[in-house]
Amino acid sequence: MAKTILIVDDSSSLRTVVRMALVRAGYDVIEAGDGKEGLAQLDKAGKVNLIVSDVNMPNMDGITFVTHVKAHPRHKFTPVVMLTTEGQDAKKEQGRAAGAKAWIVKPFNPPQLLDAVSKLILP
Amino acid sequence: MNASTIAQPGLTSTPDDGTLATFAKAIMRSLAGRRDKPGTISSAETLCSRLDEASRTWTTHLGTAQAQMRQATEQLLSGFAQILEQLDAIIQPAHGAASGQPVTASGLDSRAQVLEACESRLRGLIQNFQGFVQSRDAVMQSVRQLAGESVSLGTMAEDVAQIARQTNLLSLNAAIEAARAGPSGRGFAVVATEVRRLSTESGDTGKRIGDHVQAFGQHMNAALKQASEHTAHDAQVIHASEQTINQVIEQVDSAVSQLNERAAELSARGEAVRAQVEQLMIAFQFQDRVHQIMDQVNSSISSAVARLQQSLKDGAAPDADEWTALLSAGYTTDEQRFASDHGSQNAAAPSSNDTTFF
Numbered sequence: 001m002a003k004t005i006l007i008v009d010d011s012s013s014l015r016t017v018v019r020m021a022l023v024r025a026g027y028d029v030i031e032a033g034d035g036k037e038g039l040a041q042l043d044k045a046g047k048v049n050l051i052v053s054d055v056n057m058p059n060m061d062g063i064t065f066v067t068h069v070k071a072h073p074r075h076k077f078t079p080v081v082m083l084t085t086e087g088q089d090a091k092k093e094q095g096r097a098a099g100a101k102a103w104i105v106k107p108f109n110p111p112q113l114l115d116a117v118s119k120l121i122l123p
Numbered sequence: 124m125n126a127s128t129i130a131q132p133g134l135t136s137t138p139d140d141g142t143l144a145t146f147a148k149a150i151m152r153s154l155a156g157r158r159d160k161p162g163t164i165s166s167a168e169t170l171c172s173r174l175d176e177a178s179r180t181w182t183t184h185l186g187t188a189q190a191q192m193r194q195a196t197e198q199l200l201s202g203f204a205q206i207l208e209q210l211d212a213i214i215q216p217a218h219g220a221a222s223g224q225p226v227t228a229s230g231l232d233s234r235a236q237v238l239e240a241c242e243s244r245l246r247g248l249i250q251n252f253q254g255f256v257q258s259r260d261a262v263m264q265s266v267r268q269l270a271g272e273s274v275s276l277g278t279m280a281e282d283v284a285q286i287a288r289q290t291n292l293l294s295l296n297a298a299i300e301a302a303r304a305g306p307s308g309r310g311f312a313v314v315a316t317e318v319r320r321l322s323t324e325s326g327d328t329g330k331r332i333g334d335h336v337q338a339f340g341q342h343m344n345a346a347l348k349q350a351s352e353h354t355a356h357d358a359q360v361i362h363a364s365e366q367t368i369n370q371v372i373e374q375v376d377s378a379v380s381q382l383n384e385r386a387a388e389l390s391a392r393g394e395a396v397r398a399q400v401e402q403l404m405i406a407f408q409f410q411d412r413v414h415q416i417m418d419q420v421n422s423s424i425s426s427a428v429a430r431l432q433q434s435l436k437d438g439a440a441p442d443a444d445e446w447t448a449l450l451s452a453g454y455t456t457d458e459q460r461f462a463s464d465h466g467s468q469n470a471a472a473p474s475s476n477d478t479t480f481f
């Protein structure tokens with residue numbers, strides 16, 4: 001059974017690129033346009049094996065989203081990869097403190113993302 | 124919009140580099156130094172009003188450009204995604220061409236396999252022909268041996284007839300000797316007569332056997348002759364068939380090779396196109412960065428105008444540090460920070476492929 005990955009990004013074009021990379025690698029994908037939608041998708045999906053999240057998003061940013069995920073008893077062990085235009089160390093530190101497991105600065109290339117996913121994804 | 128186009132009377136300081144920040148500072152410097160002169164406040168208020176109007180116009184245009192770029196990018200990405208799906212359908216293995224599916228690279232592979240199977244069957248047919256000929260040659264060899272045996276049988280029948288003749292002659296001599304013996308030889312004469320009768324019958328039987336063996340031999344030879352003629356004809360037919368099949372196989376070989384080459388070429392080109400399309404899709408990530416930069420610019424314009432209006436009310440210009448902080452608030456990319464730190468120099472988007480693991 002294919003593993004499921006949640007993509008959270010307000011840019012639909014970015015979600016398309018990420019989705020194609022992940023689907024081509026054999027993963028199932030669900031999507032959300034911001035942190036709030038991401039939490040709703042998690043509630044609906046029940047379990048996902050990994051989350052790929054942007055940082056700067058409307059309604060709920062990625063750092064806040066990860067904080068909520070890590071506070072959720074069902075999802076607190078789900079690994080999160082931040083995929084963002086932000087490259088500042090201060091921002092990365094915020095992501096690490098919130099509970100993210102990896103930080104990739106856009107533009108990314110698919111092998112880079114797939115490498116991080118394969119290293120972190122839950123069985 | 125150039126600042127000089129909205130220069131107002133009473134302002135002695137005109138921005139020399141045309142940036143919004145410099146222009147705003149010039150307004151505030153002018154305002155701070157000339158508050159006592161009539162018309163200065165109203166001129167500054169007019170300028171701020173114009174600036175506010177300009178900022179709204181710029182923001183609207185930026186929003187329009189963003190929306191158009193986002194829509195166009197999404198359409199392009201959607202189109203590329205469809206192209207990739209179609210390429211996958213062409214390149215990736217599908218079921219055989221024999222199922223009537225459209226010709227694809229994989230379909231060509233299947234056809235090539237079918238043609239190779241046909242070639243194998245035709246070669247098998249030739250082998251069957253050759254096996255048939257060999258079997259018939261073996262049968263003909265047995266028939267020839269049988270014909271040779273019939274000659275031996277004829278010789279043996281002749282031997283039997285010869286023995287019968289000699290026996291007949293012997294019985295005749297025995298009868299003569301029995302007659303000479305007189306009454307004591309009568310019994311012997313009866314035996315001699317009976318032997319003569321038997322030898323005569325043996326001779327007749329031997330002759331009939333000889334006749335049958337001869338007839339058998341003649342039939343056998345006729346059959347052999349007929350079979351030899353058929354063998355020669357069959358050899359010609361088989362040879363001609365073999366040549367035809369070889370020609371067909373050569374044509375099939377050529378077709379198979381061409382199809383295989385074509386299939387390989389299609390796959391290679393498909394892979395190349397797919398790689399290029401994937402690279403293009405990756406390159407379209409610029410839209411996300413541009414979108415975030417423009418969002419920040421929009422936000423910064425609004426903040427700057429609001430701050431200038433507040434400065435007008437307060438009668439004091441924001442200091443350089445505050446102004447810089449206001450303009451840089453909400454930066455999300457390194458190139459924004461670089462451009463802010465290095466004046467008007469443009470910075471390229473980062474291309475680092477490093478992943479930070481926590």
